[in-house]
Amino acid sequence: QVQLVESGGGLVQAGGSLRLSCAASGNIVGIQAMGWHRQAPGNRRELVARITTSGITNYADFVKGRFTLSRDNAKNTIFLQMNSLKPEDTAVYYCQTTTWYGGDYWGQGTQVTVSS
Numbered sequence: 001q002v003q004l005v006e007s008g009g010g011l012v013q014a015g016g017s018l019r020l021s022c023a024a025s026g027n028i029v030g031i032q033a034m035g036w037h038r039q040a041p042g043n044r045r046e047l048v049a050r051i052t053t054s055g056i057t058n059y060a061d062f063v064k065g066r067f068t069l070s071r072d073n074a075k076n077t078i079f080l081q082m083n084s085l086k087p088e089d090t091a092v093y094y095c096q097t098t099t100w101y102g103g104d105y106w107g108q109g110t111q112v113t114v115s116s
Helices: none
Strands: 002-007 010-013 018-026 031-039 046-052 057-059 067-072 077-082 091-099 104-106 110-115
Touching (some): 002 091, 002 104, 018 031, 018 091, 031 067, 046 067, 046 077, 057 067
Antiparallel strands (some): 018 077, 031 046, 031 091, 046 057, 067 077, 091 104
16 A cells, blocks of 8 residues: 655646645555646546656646656655646646556645636
8 A cells, every 4th residue: 555645735826836745655665656647627637747766757748848747766755846837727636656566546636726
């Protein structure tokens, strides 16, 4: 089992920045990748960005150039730096991790609201 604890959401004006954190605990040895997804009301959950244990990152087109995903392996934590935020970035952001033994774990979600 892996537990994920997210922090850093909140309310920000358009053009502003927020930084989300996600700390993993439990059976972290099996983690292959960690990432962030988001879900706005009435929309499907969508991938925002993910990073592998070797540091390879993938971003959704709608955040490229604005969001940066990084990880601190020593602290088993990933960080999503979100700049130039837009009202359409408003959503609940979920941390997710997958493991080599087929595990798929999610955090409780953190609300990000961007006002126009």
